[in-house]
Amino acid sequence: MKSSDLTPLSLENQPETTRILQKCPVCAAEYAGDAMQIVHKMQDMHLVHVTCSACKNNMLAYIMVSYMGLRSVGLLTDLDRLDVERLADADIFELDALLEIQNLLQNEPSRFIELILKQ
Numbered sequence: 493m494k495s496s497d498l499t500p501l502s503l504e505n506q507p508e509t510t511r512i513l514q515k516c517p518v519c520a521a522e523y524a525g526d527a528m529q530i531v532h533k534m535q536d537m538h539l540v541h542v543t544c545s546a547c548k549n550n551m552l553a554y555i556m557v558s559y560m561g562l563r564s565v566g567l568l569t570d571l572d573r574l575d576v577e578r579l580a581d582a583d584i585f586e587l588d589a590l591l592e593i594q595n596l597l598q599n600e601p602s603r604f605i606e607l608i609l610k611q
């Protein structure tokens with residue numbers, strides 16, 4: 493019996509998922525097989541954490557299944573795997589907020605500073 497016979501069909505076994513998370517966006521090194529970890533699973537959304545073995549950069553990726561197919565949003569993070577796990581256990585909404593902040597920082601840093609200054 494092949495080991496794949498025992499594996500339930502889930503997102504992490506889809507070739508598309510591994511294709512998205514194949515290479516480090518920073519140094520373009522290929523991720524090691526055990527670099528990717530599913531941190532949080534919901535029905536059609538997975539939160540995945542990957543650490544590059546070459547440059548040690550961490551990336552968080554949302555992978556969503558929709559009727560359009562797989563979508564992914566990845567961003568570099570300072571959070572290591574344990575941080576992310578802690579957050580995921582605590583409250584997924586915290587994690588959402590965190591990702592939003594990181595997203596903002598990455599894409600619109602001036603907007604982020606604006607928001608902070610308004611507090």
Ligand SMILES: [Zn+2]
Nearest residue numbers: 516519544547
């Ligand atoms: Zn790298």
